[in-house]
Amino acid sequence: MTLSRRDFLRLAGLVAASAANAAASACAPVYNKLGSDFQSPANISSVGFPELSRLTFGPRGEERARVAEIGLNAWIEEQFAPDSIDDASAFWRLRRFRTLGMDANEIYEVGNKLFDDLDKTPAVNELRQATLIRQLYSRRQLYEVMVEFWSDHFNISVDKGNCWFLKTVDDRDAIRPRALGKFRDLLWASAHSPAMLVYLDNQVNVASHPNENYAREIMELHTLGVGGGYTQRDVMELARCFTGWTVKEHWWLGDFRFDPDIHDNGMKEVLGLTIQPGGQIEAEGVVEVLAAHPSTARFVATKLARRFIADDPPKEIVEKAAATFTETDGDIKAVLRVILFDGLAYAQAKFKRPVNFITSSLRMLNAQTDAGNTILDYLARMGQLPFAWPTPDGYPDRAAPWSGNLMPRWQFAMALARNEIEGTHVNLAELAKADSPSRLIDQLSSLLLGGALPESKRDELATALQEAGATDDDLPPVVAAGLTASPAFQWR
Amino acid sequence: MPNLLTRRKFFESAAVLAGAVAWPNWMPRLAFAPKHSAPRGDTLIVVFLRGAADCLNVVVPHGDEAYYAKRPTLGIPRPDDNKAKANLRAVDLDGFFGFHPNLKPLVPAWQAGHLAIVHACGAPDESRSHFRAMELMERGVDDERGPASGWIGRHLATLDMAHPGQNQSPLRAIGLGQLPQRSLGGSVPVSALRSIADFHLGGDLKALAQMRAALTSLYSGNDPLSIVGQETLDIMDAVQALDPLGYTPKITNTQYPITEFGLGLKQIAMLIKAEVGLEVAAIDLGGWDTHFAQGGSEGLMAGLLKELGDGLAAFHEDTADAKHADRLTIVTMSEFGRRVQENGSLGTDHGHGSLMMVMGGHVVGNKVHGQWPGLADGQLVGPGDLAVTTDYRDVLAEVCFKRLNNSAVDQIFPGYKATVRGLLK
Numbered sequence: 001m002t003l004s005r006r007d008f009l010r011l012a013g014l015v016a017a018s019a020a021n022a023a024a025s026a027c028a029p030v031y032n033k034l035g036s037d038f039q040s041p042a043n044i045s046s047v048g049f050p051e052l053s054r055l056t057f058g059p060r061g062e063e064r065a066r067v068a069e070i071g072l073n074a075w076i077e078e079q080f081a082p083d084s085i086d087d088a089s090a091f092w093r094l095r096r097f098r099t100l101g102m103d104a105n106e107i108y109e110v111g112n113k114l115f116d117d118l119d120k121t122p123a124v125n126e127l128r129q130a131t132l133i134r135q136l137y138s139r140r141q142l143y144e145v146m147v148e149f150w151s152d153h154f155n156i157s158v159d160k161g162n163c164w165f166l167k168t169v170d171d172r173d174a175i176r177p178r179a180l181g182k183f184r185d186l187l188w189a190s191a192h193s194p195a196m197l198v199y200l201d202n203q204v205n206v207a208s209h210p211n212e213n214y215a216r217e218i219m220e221l222h223t224l225g226v227g228g229g230y231t232q233r234d235v236m237e238l239a240r241c242f243t244g245w246t247v248k249e250h251w252w253l254g255d256f257r258f259d260p261d262i263h264d265n266g267m268k269e270v271l272g273l274t275i276q277p278g279g280q281i282e283a284e285g286v287v288e289v290l291a292a293h294p295s296t297a298r299f300v301a302t303k304l305a306r307r308f309i310a311d312d313p314p315k316e317i318v319e320k321a322a323a324t325f326t327e328t329d330g331d332i333k334a335v336l337r338v339i340l341f342d343g344l345a346y347a348q349a350k351f352k353r354p355v356n357f358i359t360s361s362l363r364m365l366n367a368q369t370d371a372g373n374t375i376l377d378y379l380a381r382m383g384q385l386p387f388a389w390p391t392p393d394g395y396p397d398r399a400a401p402w403s404g405n406l407m408p409r410w411q412f413a414m415a416l417a418r419n420e421i422e423g424t425h426v427n428l429a430e431l432a433k434a435d436s437p438s439r440l441i442d443q444l445s446s447l448l449l450g451g452a453l454p455e456s457k458r459d460e461l462a463t464a465l466q467e468a469g470a471t472d473d474d475l476p477p478v479v480a481a482g483l484t485a486s487p488a489f490q491w492r
Numbered sequence: 493m494p495n496l497l498t499r500r501k502f503f504e505s506a507a508v509l510a511g512a513v514a515w516p517n518w519m520p521r522l523a524f525a526p527k528h529s530a531p532r533g534d535t536l537i538v539v540f541l542r543g544a545a546d547c548l549n550v551v552v553p554h555g556d557e558a559y560y561a562k563r564p565t566l567g568i569p570r571p572d573d574n575k576a577k578a579n580l581r582a583v584d585l586d587g588f589f590g591f592h593p594n595l596k597p598l599v600p601a602w603q604a605g606h607l608a609i610v611h612a613c614g615a616p617d618e619s620r621s622h623f624r625a626m627e628l629m630e631r632g633v634d635d636e637r638g639p640a641s642g643w644i645g646r647h648l649a650t651l652d653m654a655h656p657g658q659n660q661s662p663l664r665a666i667g668l669g670q671l672p673q674r675s676l677g678g679s680v681p682v683s684a685l686r687s688i689a690d691f692h693l694g695g696d697l698k699a700l701a702q703m704r705a706a707l708t709s710l711y712s713g714n715d716p717l718s719i720v721g722q723e724t725l726d727i728m729d730a731v732q733a734l735d736p737l738g739y740t741p742k743i744t745n746t747q748y749p750i751t752e753f754g755l756g757l758k759q760i761a762m763l764i765k766a767e768v769g770l771e772v773a774a775i776d777l778g779g780w781d782t783h784f785a786q787g788g789s790e791g792l793m794a795g796l797l798k799e800l801g802d803g804l805a806a807f808h809e810d811t812a813d814a815k816h817a818d819r820l821t822i823v824t825m826s827e828f829g830r831r832v833q834e835n836g837s838l839g840t841d842h843g844h845g846s847l848m849m850v851m852g853g854h855v856v857g858n859k860v861h862g863q864w865p866g867l868a869d870g871q872l873v874g875p876g877d878l879a880v881t882t883d884y885r886d887v888l889a890e891v892c893f894k895r896l897n898n899s900a901v902d903q904i905f906p907g908y909k910a911t912v913r914g915l916l917k
Contacts, residue, residue, distance in 0.1 A: 390640035482706030
């Protein structure tokens with residue numbers, strides 16, 4: 001017996017959730033004007049497609065054309081200066097997210113319902129939607145890729161305590177301004193970020209009851225790495241340095257505060273260095289030491305190489321990148337030049353994480369989307385709702401944790417191609433103007449996979465669809481859905 | 493640089509990649525369980541009663557005088573109270589405790605020794621805040637500090653460390669509902685299903701057939717990801733073949749309630765029988781925050797108890813055959829209990845101590861476990877609440893250790909030293 005989805009839903013007595021978003025439809029005319037940079041697949045080159053798949057949230061025609069014109073390295077240098085890239089397309093779409101520019105206490109008030117429990121979702125979802133909008137529509141793609149990288153590296157879950165409103169501030173004031181700057185500045189900003197202090201329990205780290213959580217993770221996950229040369233004693237001593245680093249409550253809710261009354265004023269010794277009593281500057285001195293430590297250079301270089309080159313990146317590239325990290329005082333662009341200019345030649349396929357799967361399909365199919373609740377719902381079911389990873393190690397950057405959960409990807413691919421996602425629209429007729437099934441498959445695969453399928457595979461697919469009764473009108477959605485759901489599209 | 497691809501080879505590989513015909517040798521190797529792999533240990537089902545269920549009216553301490561003194565209108569009549577109608581009295585379990593009359597369908601499981609109750613059980617947190625208490629309980633931590641992941645997530649992650657890649661089913665861990673339960677959070681992907689409809693491609697029948705054909709063609713390779721895809725298609729077919737519209741379990745005593753909860757339990761039973769690799773399922777039943785017009789033997793809460801009792805009883809009978817009964821553990825829990833003294837609006841306010849029920853083929857059943865702290869004034873805690881004499885983590889840790897083959901309870905419940913309470917065999 002074959003059942004339709006409607007039968008199933010009737011069975012469960014449930015109605016599909018409706019997530020109408022009036023704001024998105026009101027903006028539709030603006031979107032249409034902004035969408036005009038799209039190039040039809042007939043005119044785009046396959047040069048640079050594999051590399052661009054690493055450096056963007058899915059290469060669009062305009063990026064492929066630009067790389068064909070000026071070369072990959074020159075394109076990367078352009079991307080290294082994000083402020084010089086016009087970004088109206090993302091800018092206008094972000095204007096409706098009012099919490100993005102607010103102070104912590106203002107965002108808190110948005111969620112404050114006076115008599116009822118706090119409503120945390122509007123602020124959190126604005127940050128999630130804005131993040132996706134930037135990944136989808138910003139032309140500063142490499143910058144947004146790095147923002148995502150650092151958001152994983154300095155992971156904060158909005159489900160922990162007051163992070164539901166503090167993360168917006170952390171994203172805006174700590175991560176984004178320094179994503180292509182100096183690692184030291186990023187680490188410094190993160191250490192002073194109220195969201196991080198709350199997420200890793202430092203607001204309860206007091207002289208009488210030290211809490212080691214942040215002191216441990218700043219060494220294990222943010223700088224030195226496991227086996228990077230610190231001991232349990234270093235963790236305990238650094239925790240003592242961090243006592244009193246806390247977050248204001250009530251007035252100026254959510255601002256950083258150093259409270260000398262709960263700070264441990266004794267002598268400390270961290271990583272072999274004696275630290276004289278000095279209040280806030282004790283831990284700040286250790287932050288400087290950690291930022292410049294050779295283990296940090298190696299740890300950060302390894303993670304960057306894993307993101308851009310391979311799950312297990314070549315040691316030689318990592319070592320060269322680590323040396324550059326040390327020579328340049330942690331200059332992120334300089335390290336990236338080594339990894340990208342020298343390392344991309346050794347790239348191996350990376351499994352797309354859910355965010356990249358969704359953004360790349362939306363970008364390559366030139367979708368107009370509000371990145372609203374329906375998209376967030378899919379991301380949650382695929383396991384990568386932004387800012388929801390509970391543990392401080394950030395969303396995994398290897399294939400194994402992600403590759404078992406294909407069903408929601410297939411569902412998304414099908415719903416997208418059939419225009420069944422609320423707030424999201426694709427125009428397949430505009431993308432593929434083919435006079436035969438084979439031409440249609442060629443056009444859509446060059447758009448989505450960077451090149452045509454081998455002829456035998458293409459013909460097999462065309463025959464299978466024909467046997468399943470696909471008419472000319474059925475073909476564009478099922479081919480787009482099938483290719484988006486295909487094994488090849490899951491890798492980049 | 494040995495063993496590294498040249499730039500040229502990368503492009504050749506990329507072309508192959510785009511064709512999805514064969515996979516280069518350097519593609520990440522994934523580990524696979526055999527098709528429709530059986531879960532390790534028992535299949536665990538966690539039922540969370542959201543809103544703080546009034547445990548004193550679930551399993552009634554009819555032998556405690558103070559209960560009737562503090563519950564003049566909401567108290568459930570004693571099993572031998574001739575003034576009350578027989579069908580409104582508590583159902584005696586051991587001479588001191590008794591089921592709410594609407595839990596009568598659970599009597600067969602109780603008598604078979606498949607149901608254990610742990611009374612005066614709960615968490616140390618005394619915030620009496622739903623949000624906080626649920627969050628801490630699902631994370632399995634004492635307070636705001638500690639990992640943000642969930643206890644079930646950590647159970648699966650530590651199990652994987654000991655036995656990597658044994659179960660890669662896409663239906664290994666499911667949360668019934670819109671989003672996965674907080675307890676499932678962690679390093680193992682979980683699927684949130686509103687119903688098994690969610691393991692379905694969608695679209696009309698024609699579109700479904702076409703998409704199925706496209707996927708079969710595109711996933712025909714023998715690379716690791718294509719094999720995952722083929723397995724996903726198989727499971728999709730297996731789920732479809734369950735014929736959920738026509739599925740009538742062979743049960744005679746109690747039928748599944750026609751509610752989201754009842755249908756959820758029924759679908760869990762269907763997935764277990766279909767052997768799609770289900771290892772953990774989390775399901776919620778909400779509505780227990782009965783500050784107003786809670787009712788006693790009849791009324792608001794009695795309706796919820798009927799749904800709970802009927803659902804669990806139907807599930808117990810549905811999975812009673814030797815093949816399944818032996819390999820299931822069902823835990824029912826709630827974030828805290830309610831005030832012993834009823835309030836002025838015929839309801840109860842937030843309290844402290846709660847109860848847990850553990851059902852399965854290997855429980856030390858037909859027994860109310862735990863030390864009863866009593867309900868007299870000097871025996872209560874806080875503003876007049878049932879004390880907690882068994883930490884909920886003792887119960888869950890014993891389930892993990894004895895039934896789920898996971899001894900890493902110190903990682904599942906970090907910072908907590910669990911005590912074995914002898915609830916399971």
